[in-house]
Amino acid sequence: MISRRDMIGYLALGAGLLAMGGTALAQQPATPFKVVAFAGASNLPFWVGQEKGFFAKEGIAPTLEITPNSVEMAKNLHGGRYDMALTSVDNIVAYDEGQGEADLPSKADFVALFGVDNGMLSVMSVPEIKTFAELKGKTLSVDAMTTGFAFVLRAVLAKEGIGPNDVTYVKVGGGAQRLEALLKQEQAGTLLNTPLDLVAEGKGFNRLARGADVLGAYQGIVGAARRDTAAKMKTEMEAFIRGFHASVTWLADPAHKDEAAGMLVARMKGMERPQAEKAYDRLLDPKEGIYRDLRISREGLETVLRLRSEYGPGQVKLTDPDRYVDLSYLKAALGGR
Structure with missing residues (x-):
């Protein structure tokens, strides 16, 4: 028959082993x-x-x-x-x-x-451009000519009567790069997602349209x-x-x-x-x-x-x-x- 003292010892040992196992599990690298x-x-x-x-x-x-x-x-x-x-x-x-x-x-x-x-895309422009019509003859930035959101920008402009020959597109890079270029006014406009559009808006740049309002589901x-x-x-x-x-x-x-x-x-x-x-x-x-x-x-x-x-x-x-x-x-x- 197991004595009370032995039982306490076994329980203490078991608890210790469980604790060691739990510690090992917690220390297992992700x-x-x-x-x-x-x-x-x-x-x-x-x-x-x-x-x-x-x-x-x-x-x-x-x-x-x-x-x-x-x-x-x-x-x-x-x-x-x-x-x-x-x-x-x-x-x-x-x-x-x-x-x-x-x-x-x-x-x-x-x-x-x-x-x-x-x-969550918006067409953003420099402060002096407040309408799509004013983008004609200007340069706009994209990430790449044939991927990403470039086609969204082209489609939104087309809805506003601006064709591919009415503006010039240049490759600048991802959203952060396009935001920086826009803030420096290196281009007249670009497409930015949230929250980059809000950074531009907070500095006085204009939101000409939201992509979802023009294109619907995307x-x-x-x-x-x-x-x-x-x-x-x-x-x-x-x-x-x-x-x-x-x-x-x-x-x-x-x-x-x-x-x-x-x-x-x-x-x-x-x-x-x-x-x-x-x-x-x-x-x-x-x-x-x-x-x-x-x-x-x-x-x-x-x-x-x-x-x-x-x-x-x-x-x-x-x-x-x-x-x-x-x-x-x-x-x-x-x-x-």
Whole structure:
């Protein structure tokens, strides 16, 4: 028969072993996960996920690098420098169709795994230009001529009666680069996403139109990867999606507005507190902001394909949204959530 003293000893030993096991588990290193993105809206959930431990909870330690342009993004995602890109879905379509501006050594094989937003795009102009008509004869900046949001800008201008020969387009780079060039008035206008548009607006630059008001449904930023990378890193991909989703859920709570605005001020060059608060309201707008469920809008993707069919190289007609999307990772990550 086990004595009371022995029983206490066994219990103490068991508790010690459990504690040691728990400590070992807690000290197990998180899996690295390399992400590339453009400056803009999609990065706020990432920063939240890092600071609040949502990614760590899922066992991954993602890092984020800001790319200067879509060409570098595509080359580095394809080459394996990054596991995932937060990028416009049009970039995914372009490279999968062989229409991208980067010369890749083999088939792109990119695929969108989840959605972030509708682009939250606006045509912004220098202070002295207040109407679209005043853009005629001027120079406008884009990231790349045949990818990203360049076709959105062309489509919005076309709706306003401005044809491709009425303006001059120059390649400047991603949103941060275009914002900087606009603030220096190196070009008369460009397309910016939130919160970069608010930085420009806060400095006296003009918003001529919102892309969504002109084009309707549009799929903007997505989380994307190479198909083979996604398959090999299925566990990490789904963990990242869960962490990103937890971050969006945290952001959607109005009680966190002040803290979220502070993150924007701390991390966004030129962002002041009033613009940061406006950015939060825009980014977390239930209808027009970051998607709570990380969906990819089929209707929005159809608009992307329509614009690429009209303005893309060779005007190749693209009609199958499913060709560029694999939602199985999103479904596995979130289940019934």
